[in-house]
Amino acid sequence: MLILLKKQRAFYSLFLLLLNFAVLAQTPSPKREFRAVWIASVANIDWPAQKGLSTEAQQKAFTAILDDHQKNGMNAVIVQIRPAADALYRSQLEPWSEWLTGKQGKELSSPYDPLDFMLTQSHQHGMEFHAWFNPYRATFDAKAITAPDHITRRKPEWFIKYDGKLLFNPGIPEVRTYITSVIMDVVRRYDIDGVHFDDYFYPYPVANTAFADDSTFTRYNNGFRNKNDWRRNNVDLLIKGISDSINAVKPYVKFGISPFGVWKNKAEDPAGSATRAGAPTYSTLYADTRKWMQLGWIDYLVPQVYWHIGHKAADYKTIVEWWSLNSFNRHLYIGHSAYKVGTDANAAWQDSNEIPRQLRLNRSLPAVGGSVYFSSKSVLKNTNHMQDSLRSYYCYPALVPLMNWKQAKPLPPTTIVRAQQTTKGVYLQWQPVADARYYLIYRLEKDRFCDTPIWNKQYWEPFHAELNNPARIVAKVFSNTTRYLDVAPLEEGKYTYVVTTLDRLQNESAPSQSVTLTYKKYSL
Template structure:
């Protein structure tokens, strides 16, 4: 089976796209909406056949799977296989399964307890191996399996006594920081950085996963009126930095660069991808930033220098979460797609766009999201930019429910045939 991750099936396709599309796209030349710049029909067909078509399956809070805690092993397995069947039926080619949602595991880990989302009791054996099953069954359906880990989130509450008795965070209370109603590992501690890598990469050594995948949770999203208390760690390790923000960014940089090196050493065939907040920095904050304004900037708010990770080649693909509609006044999808394409250009890093399927048909969203064609228009627009190697949809529950037929429209308009890794 080919690999979407490390320089494989889709990442390699993105590089070929850039090499074959001519100077107009590279130099920022304009194109009519929906036009695939510089490509003849055969080239467009080849690109489509090598496009990333992914879906996230979230387990935190039992969002997508399992549907509730405490199901039997047989019922959990049946629900998981149904998600994989639907992904294949929608002509997708990758599933990104959350296997370490809150510093616990969906496989028999020697480092962390069994995940609470399975049985309702953290540390209780569910009676089967969800990750092992997911890898085998995804591959049987021609799907890549990207193991999605959350490095620093410990719990969605602030009471360590609610963690399993043998949880590492209880054995090392000095590792955790309560903030925003949650418990987090402290990214400023080298021993934490070592531990979270050991915990995640146990799965890399055990299973034939196609990629390691992280989302946007590094330092936590800012909470008004609260302070992330890392004073002691900063006093101990931050002396060589001009300010705390620079030190925090370096802590996250170290996690990413060290993880990249470890994956290459442990399993060079396994890719490494990250799905960050869709805005690195606004152009009002940095001339290199995107033509956006307001809202979270990953560089400043989360201390995640996502642009640097691409430029340094530490990751194999990036999936910015562009969860806004075309024409959004502050963060326009149509402005962010070309910005990200320019970031990955000539780097060898694959670019796949994170799509807000969950907004389609949600009555709480603006009117544009009540139009089933909004997401299809996203994919049409992205075809103007040859560096875009595909899309990933949040999330599996909406693949199933599809209340207004938005995913069905994407499939009909853009996925006329199934895709299998070469």
């Protein structure tokens, strides 16, 4: 009897999973949607998996992560390159990270630059790379051993010890200047697509422990009488300063922030959300995240909505709907707690449908432009078939959403110069376009639209509709190549190919001329 019950439960679980996939597959898939994972380096959470790996092992592991997430439908990665005033890249300002080399400040055994490698690989996989910085954290824990040239040793007066960690003092003007210089050094020297901060501003409070910045307030109060308002202004100054600096140097680089999910509870402000969260960003972390969106200081926000739908104090649905009404035409993506799936004791996180339910809710709200998952490792574990669900939900590729406030020069269309069937597949080649970032290849069945030239308005609409269908996208290839081999197992018949050009913000050009060929199966 017990064996029979177990079989019935297993069958029921499989039935629910298949039903979930079927529902997901019926959800309209947008052509543009931000899909990303956080790849955390601190404490070797995601990459590198352990300290002091060889160059070959580091590179192999990172490439494998990208391979898997490409299959998961991701079009961006958010990689932690500065976890604690250290660097996972070659820097003259801060020492090598212990999470990379095994000891803070220890040189790599080879001349390669991890960030250069990660950028190249991410772009080759068709993904944006957002460089994730922790602006204020200087040491990870009380056991941290800092390098002789670490900023905490060079400028000890800049730091406050809190909960065993050393944190930059946000009220000191020189601190803001220094943090900005570290970030802009990366912006200037590397081909990153975005700068990203997480939720650590002023520290999460510890009971009966004050953040000792009274003397700083006395010296640098800037006319503020209320310390809380002064603290918020300190963070505002950093965010606005970095925003201005990025836009002055590389205005196409995006600036995004991923704060704690709740700005304010309605109990403290009628404009807040109907929640009872314990650490709202405005009053606890002194981060006025809503203001940064409203004033356009940041390009996107990823609130960490790490609760389930129906949570009593912080309901996922309530929070996401609130943010969708408070995004002020900036991009809003939602941070999902992949790490809770199948591990959190709450019944909601034992349900394989929780994340899919959240995703369906997101797509029902026009202001929500995508999702980010914490963290990579949690997705790849495929607990409760989460990765399987994502592969169903993201079964078609997507471009990242456009940021209309970032100016872009329209790129001209390319021209297909060769299209032929080979023994390995359909070979395409096209002309290069100056300033292209990617090329997008579409494959359409012959009967999906008329052969009449696309500039004839009578036939433009059905053709345009096909190019707005992500199911027609075959591949997105980086601009260092102008050729592609379509190895998909096609049925015999006529197929039409079109290539478009994407700039670095993924604005899309007009299509190339269409090329149609008759596909025939080779007999062995």
